[in-house]
Amino acid sequence: MTELVIQTKGLYKTYKKRAAVQDLNLEIARGDIYGFLGPNGAGKTTTIRMLLGLIQPTRGAIHLFGKDLKSEKMNILRRTGSLVEYPSYYGHLTAVENLEAIRRITGGPKSRIAEVLEIVSLTKEAKRPVKGYSLGMKQRLGIAAALLNNPELLILDEPTNGLDPSGIHEIRELIKNMPRQYGITVLVSSHLLGEVEQMADKVGIIREGRMVFQDTIDNLVSTASSGFRLSVSEPEAALGLALDLGCAGVLRDHMLELESMQDAKIALLVKRLVENQHAVYRVEEQRRSLEDIFMQIVGEGSRV
Amino acid sequence: MMFRALSADWLKIRGKGIWFLAALGPIGLAGMQGLNFGLRYDYLMKSYAADPWGGLLENVLFFVPIALFLGTTLVCSLMANVEHQLSSWKQLLALPISRTAVFSAKFVQAFLILCVSCLLLSVSTAVLGIMLGMGVEQMPYMDLLRIGFVQLFAALPMLAFQLWLSLTLKNQGIAVGIGVTASVVSMFALQFPDWMPLKWPLMAYMGPDQAKVIGAGLLLGALIICAGMIHFNRKDVD
Numbered sequence: 001m002t003e004l005v006i007q008t009k010g011l012y013k014t015y016k017k018r019a020a021v022q023d024l025n026l027e028i029a030r031g032d033i034y035g036f037l038g039p040n041g042a043g044k045t046t047t048i049r050m051l052l053g054l055i056q057p058t059r060g061a062i063h064l065f066g067k068d069l070k071s072e073k074m075n076i077l078r079r080t081g082s083l084v085e086y087p088s089y090y091g092h093l094t095a096v097e098n099l100e101a102i103r104r105i106t107g108g109p110k111s112r113i114a115e116v117l118e119i120v121s122l123t124k125e126a127k128r129p130v131k132g133y134s135l136g137m138k139q140r141l142g143i144a145a146a147l148l149n150n151p152e153l154l155i156l157d158e159p160t161n162g163l164d165p166s167g168i169h170e171i172r173e174l175i176k177n178m179p180r181q182y183g184i185t186v187l188v189s190s191h192l193l194g195e196v197e198q199m200a201d202k203v204g205i206i207r208e209g210r211m212v213f214q215d216t217i218d219n220l221v222s223t224a225s226s227g228f229r230l231s232v233s234e235p236e237a238a239l240g241l242a243l244d245l246g247c248a249g250v251l252r253d254h255m256l257e258l259e260s261m262q263d264a265k266i267a268l269l270v271k272r273l274v275e276n277q278h279a280v281y282r283v284e285e286q287r288r289s290l291e292d293i294f295m296q297i298v299g300e301g302s303r304v
Numbered sequence: 305m306m307f308r309a310l311s312a313d314w315l316k317i318r319g320k321g322i323w324f325l326a327a328l329g330p331i332g333l334a335g336m337q338g339l340n341f342g343l344r345y346d347y348l349m350k351s352y353a354a355d356p357w358g359g360l361l362e363n364v365l366f367f368v369p370i371a372l373f374l375g376t377t378l379v380c381s382l383m384a385n386v387e388h389q390l391s392s393w394k395q396l397l398a399l400p401i402s403r404t405a406v407f408s409a410k411f412v413q414a415f416l417i418l419c420v421s422c423l424l425l426s427v428s429t430a431v432l433g434i435m436l437g438m439g440v441e442q443m444p445y446m447d448l449l450r451i452g453f454v455q456l457f458a459a460l461p462m463l464a465f466q467l468w469l470s471l472t473l474k475n476q477g478i479a480v481g482i483g484v485t486a487s488v489v490s491m492f493a494l495q496f497p498d499w500m501p502l503k504w505p506l507m508a509y510m511g512p513d514q515a516k517v518i519g520a521g522l523l524l525g526a527l528i529i530c531a532g533m534i535h536f537n538r539k540d541v542d
């Protein structure tokens with residue numbers, strides 16, 4: 001069994017009788033990049049604040065590194081780096097001074113400051129007051145701060161929010177390397193599937209405070225196929241042949257529209273068509289985009 | 305742990321005008337008396353002929369409580385604002401450090417800054433006296449030191465309360481409003497009953513029962529710090 005770095009059981013947070021998070025069971029394994037998805041207001045930040053001990057859960061248990069957050073908070077936080085919502089910084093201080101303010105609390109060698117600045121490519125700007133930074137630079141400084149104490153777990157709340165495409169790309173590359181290069185487990189939240197799908201191993205989708213999907217990204221992808229379209233020389237005869245083979249489908253615009261099927265079956269169908277002197281011009285898989293699936297999940301709250 | 309947080313706090317208040325404020329208060333008070341004595345030199349020196357240093361201290365004394373309360377209010381607010389301004393609480397409190405240590409460090413920092421102000425008040429009053437031609441041999445060292453520090457101890461409840469308000473309320477208008485109101489009201493402190501903390505600084509300097517008043521200041525201050533800390537420990541951080 002893989003070791004769980006984050007595990008919550010029946011987590012609730014209620015504000016004035018309105019539940020921001022309900023019955024949440026998160027499971028994040030060591031070395032994973034976990035994409036924590038949900039539209040704005042779904043409860044991502046609230047969950048992350050609870051994981052960091054910033055707010056008290058109304059009900060439920062939180063274990064990080066297999067330890068209870070309530071009783072071992074300091075030990076857990078020592079192994080965790082975080083960036084919650086928009087980045088926090090002291091605008092009048094330089095990047096180095098900002099990191100030094102954190103290092104004075106967490107301990108560790110001064111040389112680590114230069115290391116993390118290097119990782120997020122801020123070395124050149126390190127001596128400027130942070131209030132003059134662009135949003136992307138502030139965001140990267142936030143990630144540097146999270147990395148300062150050599151964490152085993154990195155919790156990043158919407159780290160790409162408000163960035164332009166190149167900024168998003170940079171941060172994505174940065175995060176992708178974390179498990180590989182440093183053995184860090186990452187929880188990264190976002191309201192856009194597209195932002196995490198290229199880096200996450202596993203995703204949890206939350207909607208109105210409830211988890212509606214939690215599985216590997218591969219399993220999410222496998223639900224994406226919705227059928228095939230075939231363009232052939234004699235569509236009507238070809239459809240008959242397909243139906244004989246047990247495929248389900250119809251004819252539309254001189255093309256065969258067939259329901260989703262296994263690889264072996266589509267191969268067999270193509271082989272038969274060719275054997276029967278049909279010319280096969282095109283075989284298209286019709287895929288719903290991941291974004292469509294995501295929208296469907298967060299829209300209806302139904303399981304795919 | 306508290307010292308780690310304190311060390312970080314010294315870094316954070318750099319260039320925030322807090323040290324400027326801490327110096328401005330006492331030097332301003334001495335400057336005011338410099339003006340007062342300079343303009344009415346002959347008259348004042350004649351009326352305080354028996355004890356010129358005592359006369360100077362008496363004139364300074366009246367303004368110390370309001371300066372102390374105002375200073376407390378502003379120092380606490382400026383310090384807290386460093387964290388509130390860009391919501392740094394969520395970053396700070398997610399570090400491996402207890403909230404008790406964070407709160408204590410802020411208190412110790414505010415207290416030390418005010419100690420520097422009190423020391424500056426003693427020094428600048430002494431310098432003023434010498435400049436006004438008062439004898440160095442007669443200089444009342446103890447009273448010069450007491451005029452700031454003794455009142456600071458008696459003002460600890462106010463410091464604890466303002467720190468708590470400033471740290472827990474993001475809107476500094478409330479904390480500053482309350483603090484300024486208290487400072488202004490304190491100008492009429494001599495007419496208040498003895499149990500009013502706003503009167504304690506003057507009582508702690510002038511007596512009677514100086515020791516008792518200072519003790520009360522320490523005790524009530526400690527109680528408020530404990531209450532503030534318990535609240536700060538449990539509070540949700542947004």
Ligand SMILES: Nc1ncnc2c1ncn2[C@@H]1O[C@H](COP(=O)(O)OP(=O)(O)O)[C@@H](O)[C@H]1O
Nearest residue numbers: 015020038039040041042043044045046047542
């Ligand atoms: N301090 C608070 N008081 C009241 N409601 C809150 C508070 N914080 C968050 N909420 C509510 O909880 C819900 C979840 O918010 P949040 O966790 O910030 O969502 P997300 O990060 O997924 O966008 C929202 O409806 C929000 O209005």
Ligand SMILES: [Mg+2]
Nearest residue numbers: 044045085158
């Ligand atoms: Mg959020």
